[in-house]
Amino acid sequence: MKKEVMQNDLDNKSLFSPVSLRKRYPTLQATLLPALYEAQKRFEWLSLEALEAVSKELDVPKATVRGVATFYSMYKKHPMGRHLIQLCTNISCMLFGAERLVDIIKKHYGVEAGKTSDDGRFSLVIMECIGACGTAPAMLVNTDFHENLTEENIIKILDEYK
Amino acid sequence: MNKTLLANIDDPRSADLDFYEQNGGYESLRKALPMDPGVIIENVKNANLRGRGGAGFPTGMKWTFASGDPKFPKYLVCNADEGEPGTFKDRPILEKNPHILIEGMAISAHALKSDYGYIYLRGEYPDARVILEQAIDQAYEKKYLGDNVMGSGKKFHLSVHVGAGAYICGEETALIESLEGKKGQPRLKPPFPVSVGAWGLPTIVNNVETLSNLPLLIRIGPEQYAAIGSPECPGPKLYSVSGHVERPGVLELPMGTSLKEIIYEHCGGIKGGKTLKAVIPGGISTPVLPHDKIDCPMDFVNMPKHGSMLGSGAVIVMDESVCMVKVCLRAIKFFEHESCGKCTPCKDGTGWLRRILARIEQGEGHKDDIDLLVSIAGNIAGKTFCPLGDGTASVVQNFVKHFRAEFESHITGRGCPF
Numbered sequence: 001m002k003k004e005v006m007q008n009d010l011d012n013k014s015l016f017s018p019v020s021l022r023k024r025y026p027t028l029q030a031t032l033l034p035a036l037y038e039a040q041k042r043f044e045w046l047s048l049e050a051l052e053a054v055s056k057e058l059d060v061p062k063a064t065v066r067g068v069a070t071f072y073s074m075y076k077k078h079p080m081g082r083h084l085i086q087l088c089t090n091i092s093c094m095l096f097g098a099e100r101l102v103d104i105i106k107k108h109y110g111v112e113a114g115k116t117s118d119d120g121r122f123s124l125v126i127m128e129c130i131g132a133c134g135t136a137p138a139m140l141v142n143t144d145f146h147e148n149l150t151e152e153n154i155i156k157i158l159d160e161y162k
Numbered sequence: 163m164n165k166t167l168l169a170n171i172d173d174p175r176s177a178d179l180d181f182y183e184q185n186g187g188y189e190s191l192r193k194a195l196p197m198d199p200g201v202i203i204e205n206v207k208n209a210n211l212r213g214r215g216g217a218g219f220p221t222g223m224k225w226t227f228a229s230g231d232p233k234f235p236k237y238l239v240c241n242a243d244e245g246e247p248g249t250f251k252d253r254p255i256l257e258k259n260p261h262i263l264i265e266g267m268a269i270s271a272h273a274l275k276s277d278y279g280y281i282y283l284r285g286e287y288p289d290a291r292v293i294l295e296q297a298i299d300q301a302y303e304k305k306y307l308g309d310n311v312m313g314s315g316k317k318f319h320l321s322v323h324v325g326a327g328a329y330i331c332g333e334e335t336a337l338i339e340s341l342e343g344k345k346g347q348p349r350l351k352p353p354f355p356v357s358v359g360a361w362g363l364p365t366i367v368n369n370v371e372t373l374s375n376l377p378l379l380i381r382i383g384p385e386q387y388a389a390i391g392s393p394e395c396p397g398p399k400l401y402s403v404s405g406h407v408e409r410p411g412v413l414e415l416p417m418g419t420s421l422k423e424i425i426y427e428h429c430g431g432i433k434g435g436k437t438l439k440a441v442i443p444g445g446i447s448t449p450v451l452p453h454d455k456i457d458c459p460m461d462f463v464n465m466p467k468h469g470s471m472l473g474s475g476a477v478i479v480m481d482e483s484v485c486m487v488k489v490c491l492r493a494i495k496f497f498e499h500e501s502c503g504k505c506t507p508c509k510d511g512t513g514w515l516r517r518i519l520a521r522i523e524q525g526e527g528h529k530d531d532i533d534l535l536v537s538i539a540g541n542i543a544g545k546t547f548c549p550l551g552d553g554t555a556s557v558v559q560n561f562v563k564h565f566r567a568e569f570e571s572h573i574t575g576r577g578c579p580f
C-alpha cells in the first residue's frame with residue numbers, strides 16, 4: 001500500500017482494528033492478532049513501520065507487538081513473493097514423498113525453502129501438518145488447498161499462479 | 163451406526179442453515195433452553211462424555227468446576243486449533259457441518275451460563291473461517307445466537323478468532339494467551355482456566371468434536387448416549403486415518419472401535435497389499451505401536467493399557483518400507499520447531515534430540531547415541547511446563563523401545579538401510 005494513502009487511513013485510528021472487531025473482546029489488545037493480519041494485508045508484510053502503526057493504534061507496547069508478530073509463523077517478517085506456497089512435509093505427507101516435491105519446486109521455480117524466487121513470483125514455506133493428511137501430500141497456495149500432490153501434477157498446479 | 167457429527171456431509175448443502183434445520187438441526191437447542199443448566203451438566207456427567215481434544219478429560223467435571231466459580235462473565239472457547247500432526251478430524255465439522263458446532267456451543271453456553279464464546283481456529287484453515295463466519299451470521303439472523311436466543315432471554319455471542327500458525331496454541335492456556343493478543347506461551351497451572359482463564363475469568367475450553375456431541379447427547383439423553391461404544395467413555399468418535407492404507411479419511415465410529423478393525427475393515431487394509439510395520443494411533447505425540455500390537459480398542463481408557471494413547475484419534479499407518487529413525491526424526495523436528503521457548507528442557511532438549519537423531523539417520527551415529535537419546539528423553543519427561551515436552555520424550559522413548567534394532571543398524575551399518 002502507498003504511504004500517502006496510509007497516512008490518511010491511519011488518522012481514522014481504527015484501521016487495523018475496526019469497531020466491529022473491538023466489540024467482540026473486553027480488551028483492545030485482544031484484537032492484536034487480527035490487526036496484524038490486517039496490517040500485513042495493507043503493508044504486504046510486517047515491516048517495522050507496520051508494527052509501529054499497529055502498536056500506536058492499539059496502544060500496545062512496540063516490543064509486545066514485535067514479540068507477537070515474530071512468535072507466530074504465519075506473519076510475514078520480510079517481503080514475500082506474489083504467491084505463497086506452503087507445503088507440508090510432516091509425517092503423513094513425508095510418507096508420500098513431500099520432500100521430493102520440495103526439490104521439484106526448487107528446481108523448477110528457483111525458490112529455496114524459506115526464500116523467494118528472484119522474479120518475485122513464489123515464496124516457499126515448509127509447513128507442519130495443515131490438516132490434509134488423508135489426501136497427502138498437501139499444500140496451501142495463498143489460501144487455496146491443493147491435495148493428493150504428485151511429482152507430475154504439482155508443476156501444473158503451480159503454473160496457474162502467475 | 164448412523165452418523166451424527168458427519169451427518170450429510172456429502173451433500174453440497176450440508177453447511178447451510180436451512181438444510182441443517184430440515185434435518186432436525188437446532189431442535190436440541192430448543193429442547194435444552196428450558197432445561198435447568200445444572201440438569202444439563204448432570205446429563206453430560208451421566209453420559210460420561212470425555213473431551214475429544216486429546217486428554218480425554220471428563221467434560222461434565224470440567225463444567226461443574228466452571229459453573230461452581232462465582233465469577234462472571236464466563237467464556238466458552240472452542241478449541242479449533244487442530245495442530246497435532248496426523249489430525250484432520252475437526253476440519254470436516256468446521257467446513258461441512260458448522261451448525262452442529264454452533265448448536266453445541268449454544269447448548270453448552272446455556273449450561274455454563276456463559277454469554278460469550280469464541281472459536282479459536284487455526285490460521286491454516288482459511289476455508290473453514292469463511293464457512294464458520296457465514297454460519298454464525300445465519301445463526302444470528304435466526305436468533306440461535308444473540309441477545310435473546312430463541313426468545314428464551316438467554317444471551318450468547320459467538321465469534322471466530324483466527325490463530326496465526328503455532329501448534330502450542332492448541333494447549334488451552336497458550337490458547338487463552340493468544341486469544342488475549344499475546345504470544346502463545348502456556349501458563350502455570352493451577353489456577354486452571356475454569357476459574358482463572360481468559361482475562362482472569364472462568365473459561366471453559368473444549369474441542370470442536372466435544373462440543374459437537376452436545377446436540378446428540380441432548381436429543382437422545384444420557385442413557386442412550388452412554389450405550390454407544392465403550393462403556394467407560396462412550397459416544398461417537400472421529401478417527402482421522404492417513405498413511406499407507408487403501409482408503410484414508412475421517413471415520414465416525416463408536417468410541418472403542420479396535421485399531422485393527424479401523425485399518426483393515428474401514429480403511430481397506432494396507433495400501434498396495436504391503437505389510438504393516440507400525441502405527442501412530444493418536445497423533446504424533448502418542449506412542450508408536452508395532453504391527454503386532456494393534457488389537458486394541460481405540461478409547462481413552464484402553465489405549466494406555468495397550469502401551470499408547472488415544473490422543474486426537476489420528477491414526478498414521480506405516481508399511482514395511484518406512485524407516486522408523488526417519489519418522490522419529492521428523493516428529494522431533496516438529497516439536498523443536500513448535501517449542502514455545504519458555505522452559506529449558508523443552509527448548510534445548512528438543513534440539514539436542516534432533517541433532518542426535520539426524521546424525522544416526524545420516525549414518526554418523528555414535529555407539530552410545532541410543533542410550534543418550536533415552537537419557538535426554540528421561541530428563542525432559544515430567545520436567546517441562548506443559549505436555550509438549552512429555553510428548554517429545556515419549557515419542558523418542560517408544561520408537562527406541564519398539565525399534566531399537568533399527569536404530570542400532572543405522573549406527574553399525576553407518577547409514578540408513580531404507
Ligand SMILES: Cc1cc2nc3c(=O)[nH]c(=O)nc-3n(C[C@H](O)[C@H](O)[C@H](O)COP(=O)(O)O)c2cc1C
Nearest residue numbers: 213214215241243244245332333334368369372549
Ligand atoms: C501441545 C498441546 C497441543 C494441543 N493441541 C490441541 C488442539 O489442537 N486441539 C484441541 O482440541 N486440544 C488440544 N490440546 C488439548 C487442550 O489443551 C485441551 O485439553 C482441550 O482443548 C480441552 O478440550 P476437551 O476437554 O474437549 O478435549 C493440546 C494440548 C497440548 C499440550
Ligand code: FES
Nearest residue numbers: 088093129132133
Ligand atoms: S501431515 Fe501433511 S497435512 Fe498433515
